[in-house]
Amino acid sequence: MLGVILALLIIPLAAAVACAVLPGPAARRLAPAITVTAGVASFGLVLALLPAVAHHDLNYLSYLRVDALSEIFLLATGFLYAVVAIYTVGYAERQGHDSRYARRLYAGLNLFAWAMLAAPLMSSLALLWIAVEITTIVSALLVAIEAVPGEEGDGAAEAAWKYVLIASAGLGLALLATVFAYFAGAQVLGEHYNLAIAPLIHVAARLPATPVRLAFLLALLGYGTKVGLFPVHTWLPDAHSEAPTPVSALLSGALLATSFYAILRYYEFTAAALGSGFPRDALLAFGVASLLLASLYVFGQSDIKRLLAYSSIEHMGILAIGVSFGAPVALAGVLLHVLAHAAAKGNAFMGAGVFLVKYRTKQISSLRGALDLLPWSGPLFLLAIFALSALPPSGIFRSEFQIVSGGLSGGHYAAAAVLVILVTVVFFGLTTGCTRILFTPAPRSLSAAAAISRGEPSAWMVVPAVAGIVVLFVLGVHPPGELTGLISRAVTQLGAAR
């Protein structure tokens, strides 16, 4: 299995380097093929890890570790990497930029995916921090990639600056958390240890309480900045709406989850050291606040990608609340939610990207009649929005059902009720915005003036969305036995921490 893990660390990086160094015309021809191959191969490698990880943890070279929890986040990132790689071929073709842009986009995309795949593979909290920091740096450049010099009202540069400054400051706090986690561990394990998670959990009962508590709060606030938890979410809607659409899909489906993974790691050892009461209370407060914010802001958004970004804040809030319930069924729901949200949000952003290519605008008021004009992407987008709103039979329905039932069975009636009410509010906000795009017929003037004809821009942009819907359906109707085994192992890991 060491070979598989090393291949997972090498292939995306090699693809990024290859895309970056290829000369101009060759980059345009070869970079798409390299990226698609790397994406699909990485997902294959993640799947190859699944049978082994479902039974025991894998530790290699003292800095690499894959357990059930990390495998779940690897699955989410690996899947999105593969579908987004395919989607990007169509997107870059239709956006019609020069070969320099294509080279940067493909190289950046592979590097971004590499950092996100590396984060869950790290056995040490310090290396985890470094991987998350690299995701920030790479994705900030990707957000700025469509910035046009000298153009008035261009938001990409503004969004990238806001993102890099706020996320870096947040990660500064996360670094401070790493330092205090080290300090707490050093009291028991001695000065020279590498902040590996497993030994830290092993001696958790003997760790000093104050540094552990401080480390958890700083990690929650610091990594929470990248998760998009209120009140440190302010970069998120801007970066998601201004980034190229394939990047938005990865940001929302994979990056937020990877950052949440970091929080879960801190949760794991904090709960083992102090009991789960304290970290759960903290997560509940952040989760409810984020959900409330999202439910207020989904109304009145005029930009389709911003609307989806607020939906991401909603789902991250649901994850935080789910963990705060603490019941095994709720934790299983949270982990399933990570996978289902990756597929659904990836699909929704890819649909928004098709609209962007077709109509040349992100403004909801200018997007009309999509169900007529886009015979495939229209219905697929509708299904993605329904999935995001947790309608059955999507995987998100199953995961949210588990989270709520875990909350009720644990006696968290008020929090569960708030969750259901706010999710319903978001459902209204999301569906009113999106169904208007699909079902309101295009005014004659619009279709005539812009000469928008019926048809899909590119088959490359449809195939990944079909794959996403299939995954959502499978997760909702009958998750494969291996996956449920993996999830219950991860739940034991998180629950055993108590």
Add this chain to the structure above:
Amino acid sequence: MDPTQAPGVYEGVANVIAAVMLLIEFGLLRQALARDQIRLYMAQSALISVLAIVIAADRNLPDLYALAGLSAALKVVVVPLVMRRLLGRTGPEEGEEAAGVAGSQTLSPASAVLAGIVLAAVGFFCFGALKIHGPAAPALALALAAAMVLVAFGLMIVRRDVASQAIGFFTLENAISLAALVVASGLPLILETAFLFDLLVAVVVFGMLIRTHHGRSESLSTSDLTRLRG
């Protein structure tokens, strides 16, 4: 540590260095020109390296000498050089101050410093009350590092130009390095080095984005970054 007992030499040096670094942070808060901000940042970074050497000698940790050297090379030489070249290129003429940095304060220097004092006091007393200290952790230096973190956040908030905000972030990193040296001096060198290279990459990215920004608006001021809200 018994509060009535005088601190040892190592603790005394660590505390003095932390206090001077905090004072430099205040200097940054009121400094109007980017050139001078970079100079202050260099001084602050040099102090970090000195502290690393002191700790290395006191606690017999040879790794820390290497770290001190690397940190000095990076933060005293490379980062300021990169920032200078960047700002030099954005200036109207060679060696002149770039547009948008001077006068970017949202508060008058007096109010900014006053706000800084409040932030520093909050950080200092809150962390002091936590009473975190091990064999290698002078509680005072840690509380000063916490104060510095908050003042660095304040610096990023009260300035409305990209250069000062970037320098605010770099000094935030200095404050965290201070805390790390005080409570986690035994952290393996490979991890410390990785943190430093991460900083270098961050500097390059900040630089590229500052150039993009300047290319757009011919100024380093962020006052026109108002389109994205809500």
